[in-house]
Amino acid sequence: MLKTILSEEEIQQICQRIALDLDNKFKDKDSIPVFIGVMKGALPFMMDIIKNITIPCMIDFIQVSSYEGDKSSGTITLKKELTTDVNNKDIVIIEDVIDTGITFDFLKKYFTEKYSLSSITMIALLDKKCKRVVPFEADIIGKEIGNDFVLGYGLDYNELGRNYPYVFVPTKDEIKELDNILNKKG
Numbered sequence: 207m208l209k210t211i212l213s214e215e216e217i218q219q220i221c222q223r224i225a226l227d228l229d230n231k232f233k234d235k236d237s238i239p240v241f242i243g244v245m246k247g248a249l250p251f252m253m254d255i256i257k258n259i260t261i262p263c264m265i266d267f268i269q270v271s272s273y274e275g276d277k278s279s280g281t282i283t284l285k286k287e288l289t290t291d292v293n294n295k296d297i298v299i300i301e302d303v304i305d306t307g308i309t310f311d312f313l314k315k316y317f318t319e320k321y322s323l324s325s326i327t328m329i330a331l332l333d334k335k336c337k338r339v340v341p342f343e344a345d346i347i348g349k350e351i352g353n354d355f356v357l358g359y360g361l362d363y364n365e366l367g368r369n370y371p372y373v374f375v376p377t378k379d380e381i382k383e384l385d386n387i388l389n390k391k392g
Contacts, residue, residue: 209375211332211356212349217372218254220348224329225258227346232296237324238262239296244313245269245286246368247302247360251331251348255300266290268299272309282312292317296325302360305334307342314342332356332373364388 212220232239241259243252245267256265269286297317304310310328317326331348357363357380358370366384367376376384 209354210372211351211354211375212359212373214371217251217331217348217359220331221251221254222258224346224348225255225260228255228298228327229260231327232261232263235296235324237295238264239298240264240266240290240292241298241300242288242292243267244299244301244309247362248300248331250360250368251302252300255329264290266292268313270309270312272306282309284316293322294324296327297321297323298327298329301328301330301344303332303334303356304330304342304344304347305337307338307340310344311340311342331359332361 228239239261241252241256241263243249243265246269252265256263266288267286268284268288271283271285272281299310299313299317301310310330314326314328317323327346328344329346330344333344333347333350334353335350336353354375356373357367357376358373360368361373362368363376363381363384366387
């Protein structure tokens with residue numbers, strides 16, 4: 207039986223709530239905020255937030271990696287840099303899930319050391335506080351969850367499953383099926 211963590215409807219409600227919070231936060235600012243999606247997992251979440259934003263905004267992407275299959279490696283690799291100059295701007299970093307806190311901590315330090323920012327807001331769809339290695343709290347989270355490995359809505363297993371429109375805990379059989387797909391079509 208499918209263990210759904212977030213349905214399509216719940217995801218859209220979260221995105222609308224977060225967009226409203228961000229609209230209110232930045233509506234009276236003189237500068238245009240830059241929304242930064244952490245590729246690849248956060249892309250659906252970021253785009254659904256952006257669709258609900260009413261203020262002017264810019265978007266960009268950064269890519270970091272810390273996962274191998276369904277486990278965090280604990281090491282951060284920067285794979286894609288921003289193309290937008292964010293000096294003196296408000297930035298909003300959007301991530302799919304916080305677990306150990308290592309990636310978000312890395313991103314916060316990276317941006318605050320490299321750029322002179324007006325502000326930094328950190329958002330995650332899911333928060334696995336029970337997995338923290340680094341004491342880190344996001345500014346806005348969609349939902350706190352337990353330690354389960356989750357899939358869908360940008361979250362993947364070896365690059366598969368990002369296209370499901372909801373978030374769920376895959377069974378061992380579903381993981382095995384994804385492994386079979388990878389082995390056949392690799």
